[in-house]
Amino acid sequence: MSDIMDIKYAAAATFSSAKELYDAAGKVKEKGYSNWECFSPIPVHGLDAQMGYARSKVPRFTLAGGVTGFFTGMLIVWFMNEFDYPLIVGGKPYFSPIYPFPVFYELTILFAAFGTLFGMFFLNRLPRHNHPVFEHPDFGRTGDDKFMIVIEVEDPKYDDEETVSFLQEVGGQSVQIIREPIV
Template sequence: MAKTKGPKKFGLLAEYDTPGAIFKACEKVRDAGYRRWDSFTPFPVHNLDKAMGIKPSVLPWIVFACGMTGAACGMLLQWYTSTIVYPIVIAGKPLFSAQANVPVTFEVGILFASFGAVFGMLGLNKLPAFHHPLFKVPRFSRATDDRFFIAIEAIDPRYDLEKTKKLLEDTGAVKVEEVEE
């Protein structure tokens, strides 16, 4: 692939006018073997993730690990404070008992799991991002209204300006254009 001169390219943006069209287009892009690409729709299109061939997210594992860590930390915190640093007998109960510590253990577990979910999601999506090249394209604002888009990034190993453009045009795109970085 010959390097083109001028500004760095982000990739190709294809526009579709129905959910059915983008669904079939996604299947074709998936089958062509592209990896660094995404689709944009104004509303959730059922099973589009399958059409795009997206693998299950690792986020649940992050949440699970965070939740378990949180529960362990919550229990440890209570054990440490109530038996090592402030050993005070309250209501004749033992200094440390599993029962009394369940609510806080549970709460800290939930707190950490929620942190894992929110920050894990942001991290996996590479957010917050202050700018995205696609926002330069005026037509792209219709992705929140009535148009459907597929963007294939230039860093995809299979990306080739002519071939990729042809592929997108063959999928029935209304318009295909190159986007600058």
């Protein structure tokens, strides 16, 4: 057995109000941290902008899914009706963008929905069974009456002492370093 029984994950601080969290988040952004996160029991309007978050990238997956669906529908109809088994139905052409449009359209929606759902899973790195932030004793209260800022060790600006004192400076309570135990 080695001496190291855990991995240092992040420095965390709790806050008692949305305003404190909001102000602190602005200072963390100003300081230049990049790998950090806020936890809140309620939606805090404007927090994304305060944290300097860009727009979500999920819509790109939606668009890619939609375009794929549209052309998949087209390919299905072309292959079946024009190429593999040409059949005249109702005096309509073998292939045309008009009569099978509902097929294109439905597949566009279906694949766009798949793109959205799985794109979201992919970007959030879901599914996962556990997360080191759960080790913080007050983490459960961020679903109730506490707000939390977590600055990860992976952040290039992270420094044990400096980050902890910085979090205390911006008004953080019960500042501590989260460690993920290795079993």
